[in-house]
Amino acid sequence: MNMITNPILRGFHPDPSICRAGEDYYIATSTFEWFPGVRIHHSRDLVHWRPIASPLTRVTQLNMEGNINSGGVWAPCLSYDNGLFYLIYTDVKSRVGAFKDTHNYLVTAADIEGPWSEPIYLNSSGFDPCLFHDEDGRKWLVNMIWDHRKGRNRFAGIVLQEYSVREQQMVGPAVNIFKGTELGLTEAPHLYKHKDYYYLITAEGGTGYEHAVTVSRSRTLQGPYEVDPASPILTSYGRPDLDLQKAGHGSLVETHTGEWYMAHLVGRPINQKYCILGRETALQQCTWSEDGWLRLASGDRYPKVQVPAPKITAHPFEPAAEIDHFDQFELQNDWNTLRIPPDPTWLSLTERPGYLRLHGMESMSSTHRQSMVARRLQAFECEAETCLEFAPDHPQQMAGLILYYDTKDYLYLRVTCHEEKGLCLGIIQSRYGIYDELLLEDIPLESVNKIRLKVVVNHDRACFYYALDDDPSWCRVSGWLDITHLSDESPEYIRFTGTYIGLCVQDLGGTRKHADFDYFVYRETNNQTSS
Template sequence: MNNFITNPILPGFNPDPSILRVGEDFYIATSTFEWFPGVQIHHSRDLIHWQLIARPLNSVSHLDMRGNPCSGGVWAPCLSYSEGVFYLIYTDAKSVDGWGFKDTHNYLVTATDLTGKWSEPIYLNSSGFDPSLFHDDDGRKWLVNMLWDYRSVRNLFAGIVLQEYSMKEKKLVGNPVNIFMGSELGITEGPHLYKHNGYYYLMTAEGGTGLHHAVTMARSINIEGPYELDPANPILTSRHDPTLLLQKAGHASLVDTPSGEWYIVHLCGRPIPATGRCILGRETAIQKMIWTEEGWFRLEHGGREPQVKVQAPALSEHKWEPSATRDHFASVKLDMQFATLRIPLGEDMMSLKERPGYLRLKGKESLISTHRQSLVARRQQAFRYTASTFMEFEPDNFQQMAGLVCYYNRQNFYYLRVSHDEHLGKCLGIISAQNMAFNLPIPDIGIDGWKHIFLRAAIDYDQLQFYYAKNEEDWIPIGPVMDASTLSDEFCDGMTFTGAFVGLCCQDMSGGGKHADFDWFEYVEYE
């Protein structure tokens, strides 16, 4: 029996957790932003070990993100359960830049099986983001979301609004009521409602989703308020101590165990000491909680700061089989660890059938496209890892390229790619991008006549070194050691909320659809 949980429980880009218990099973839904399929759902039986089991928004009818900006798409899902039905609420953010207008469309889908088919989306509203559904014990259902006010003379984060949802009519009914204007921390978002001992408790995220992030609580005997602030707010934050390993603590969700122990899951980030940048993105951690005699919620260990080691619940330990480090693409479906950008890749962009045992990517638009990228990638989930692949590719011109990419968004990536040069023929080189400043750090290397090539990226905290080989034993470094910490929220321009990925891609900007074949992809983490 493991007596402790080690944070984060969901490492790498897994922000805005919404936790749910059904019987003896725990589930966490997290944001996916522009990555497809939308929403990741992890499963646990002990709150220690977690396994990715579902990604519900897996069709264009559920989620069409063509043209969505970077860090748009799926924001802050809420997973709930009532009378045999799972409810998933989510935002599809269509415009996010700046502090003026935002187009944030909120939807509901349902299922009786988390891993099965989900209903088609029901549109709810677009008044703000971070929607959450509360099932009251009288059978009524209520939606809460933050309210966005574009008028700069007022608070853009204009409070938390409540509105009833009608199961019969499949829409919101009645008028929205602003039930909470927030505390002095401001930037009030991420609402969740709970009922405990006759009180409605409203948990919110405040202070912004950076280093001043925090979890605050308020309560009322009436669902429409007025809500009184917890006198100890914020109940969880790392804003006062920059030396804590877990920074950005906020955006939380509450759960109890079958025996009545209480826990809170929350967003966090782990900066690299040398740079202060969180290359793993915003992750999910957990803390043990208690109720006070006065009816407020507190960290069991006291204070308000998140801990790395947390007391585990009185549950039997339940481990999952580890994922294979090397994927040989033997299935006709991509492994669940892989994601694509904004849309699913049809047979016109990707195939696991045309050449069995290979992933075939058919070149489409460039790495800065927000529409049709033939790119397949997985999250970086450790500070140290290697990612390797075996590729066959025969480009005819410089507009055709394929290879291995370390990617944050369309403005920031490092790309080890095979292409074609008029003088060298088939060639290998690197493209780097830092906030849309593109660079070729080395002259291309001629590899004409090579039928295949091995490619590798090795990440050691903020250092990235690419390698290549003609056979798998003789790896040759290529290019300088590059700054991997640029693949982070803190470095990237604009409103950025995701994390670093590593994967495979193919482009053909001449329009010919030239394809690349990948025999396998390997991802190995190191302590």
Template sequence: MTMITNPILPGFHADPSICRVGDDFYIATSTFDWFPGVRIHHSRDLKHWRHIASPLDRVSLLDLKGNMNSGGVWAPCLSYSDGLFYLIYTDVKQWHGAFKDTHNYLVTAPSIEGPWSEPIYLNSNGFDPSLFHDDDGRKWLVNMLWDFRKDRHPFAGIVLQEYSPLEQKLTGPVKMIYEGTEIKLTEGPHLYKRNGYYYLFVAEGGTQYEHAETVARSKAIDGPYETDPHYPFITAWKKPHLPIQKSGHGSLVDTPEGEWYFVHLGGRPVNGKYCTLGRETFIQKAVWTDDDWIRLADGSQSPSLEVEGPTLPDHPFEAEPVIDDFDDDSLFPGWWNSLRIPMTPDWVSLTERPGHLRLKGMESMTSLHSQALIARRQTDFQCTIETALDYQPEHFQHMGGMTVFYDTTDFLYLHITAHPVKGRVLQIMQMTDGEYDEVLLSPQTITPSGTVKLKGIIDIDHVQFYYMDQDTPDWVAIGPALDVTHMSDDSAPDVRFTGTFVGMATQDLSGTRKPCDFDYFKYEKK
């Protein structure tokens, strides 16, 4: 018997939507304010996964410039029918307060690797849209309905409307089909059909520690839906001993042999509370009862770190390298993301200085518009990050270096800049819940020119930075060990949804786009 160890997608991989095409499994996950939008992973055995596509890779598909933190792509839905992959996604422009500006789109592709079509606009009446392909050929969109009115619950329930592929639009009436349970905050709907029943899977309880997944069923697609009396299907709420918390919001898949699995989001807290890696993707085995309800295979309602794998041969992929040396004509696929804007030649180049990644400075680390920042997910609680940069700042408005980054209100930034007396120096910028600070009371002087190496060792809840220049024969610690738990959903006064990234950035606040050259970037699990 093969066992699957959770999480199957470590680090920030939230809101998984899984589908099977023949012997191939695909999972699409949310990307929020990071570009390109939506990450798709591929597996043949549900155990080993590799990144295979990021469909929303051009501005015509996804324009995130100016989107607020934790806006952007929420809860995509990936499905396959009629020889096409269908990807539904929400672009959330604003989500704080009474109103949510949530625009829902559909793109298609003949292959999982694209090319993906231009988007078809669907609606803006709520978020978490999902497309169901019925066996009679009809297609149906379900999404949660957002109700801003003061005397109503904002999570009004799940609505259904038919989608016409011929007309490329939603048609017919919008019908409320499910208002959820007393857990409330009903969202994330997915429809399935089995043995004459339509099954509606929904997330409830919000996406924090109260999170859960509930199942309801009906003989007709438009209801009425009966809630499973054994609900919720899965939750970690009021089970603080479980290593996986925040369990819910997922989707269902069967194997060619007829086994069933449920993939869902969850978080692994450190220090009892802080999920610094973000909401990750986990998998649980499921079974059907004699009376046509679905349950976790172990008979519980709790997520497990290890689950029985399917009766499929192991299909591992090659291990990812630990370093991108920037010697090729493209960045290592699947690693790199930019914040809100695509990586275009006007600010990213691998050719202007061969063997180096050149970033051209733009706006500040708190900008919601144009940042010269590229980063990859932190996928391990203990890891080492390292880079080397050649950068000659002329004044304090020039900065370039290494960052541990959650969003524009929470990050750490070890960077080279210029000091009017000391010349070229290192400083550590710290942003905690929007409060700016400089960690080094006196910036660290470094050699006036030449390459400087930077390193960070992340050990669960702290990071220690180091540097090495031409005058230092070995790594030198710089600054104290810094807390990283503020880079989590759980540290903020308001809910948020992403996870920690590590990477490189540069700024030119004078507007001249001064370049900063990076020789490599290394990420290594400890």
């Protein structure tokens, strides 16, 4: 029997929305402040998945310059109806304190790989919007509604309102169709019609270790909705022994062979606490009970690592290359940039063919214009390597290899220029917003043409190395460094992304000094188990 091995999308791939178009399957996941917006994976068998082009590639679709940490694109919803793909997404501008500014948009495309349309504004009443295509051709938007008022339930329920395709706007009244259960924090609504009932799937309990999926149903679209007496139907709560924690935020698909699966997010903690890979995507097989309720096919409510695959012929894809030689005209789709799209003012693959040239901009603390190109950390044991050429003139110019969570948490092996030592190498750290330099003194590099940098990640720690010119031997820069702060689990604030490994350049003097990167290697050694 073919098996699905969870998580199917490793590393930072939260809030999955799954849909089918014929015999093709797609999952859209949140990207938060990383550009391009919304990550889409494609499969033909639910076992093997490959990333394809992201839909939000233009500033006119998604302008995130200045967006807060863990703002940007939350919980997209991807659907397909009558030859057209619909993508709903939220651009979160603020999320701290009583208020949340959450703007919801719709884009469409006839082809999943685009081009995608300019956005249609929908509302800003809450987040996690989802579009439901009813059998009569009408379309309905559901989203959680946010109540800022003191003493109220901030997660105030799930609101339903009709969307007019002809008018390209919301029409008619907005109706609160579900207030949630005692688990609270009701969000992530998805509506489905199955036989005689409308089914409302929601996430509850928050996105941490109490996360869960609840189901309710109604014979009429606007309710009232009856809660499944067995809810929650999916959760990891109360089972710290499970490999997959934080199970929740479910989305359903029926295969073309008539089988049902739920895509949902999970986390795999290190030391039973720290999810350095961020929230990931898993699949569970589902069935329908005799009395019409959704159930996990395993017979309980807990996520499984191994799940029976559907009765579909296996369709594997070519594995991704470990090395990027930067010999193409555009960045490969594993790369992301931070808040802003790549453009020739700061990034080029053609100014020096075969190299990635980055012109330095703002610091690692900036929420506006950083020169950073990074990819997801997707394994607990891996290493990354690059080679750069860089000639800084003063300490405000830096370039190198970074492990990055957000503006408050990173580890950065950087090359800079010291007033007395000249060209030198050191490690910068920000831990929960506290800046530090981890070497007593930077390492002088004298005059070299090429500087190779490497990081080795082993679960909750990382070690940095360097080598000069064509010397094949690596020199250790540091001992093993704790990286548990590169995770969702901050003691001071809630956040939602995951760790990236990247290349970046800073020029705090504003002269845009550039660095050239010859290649980038990302190699995994053990990608499935946590410690």
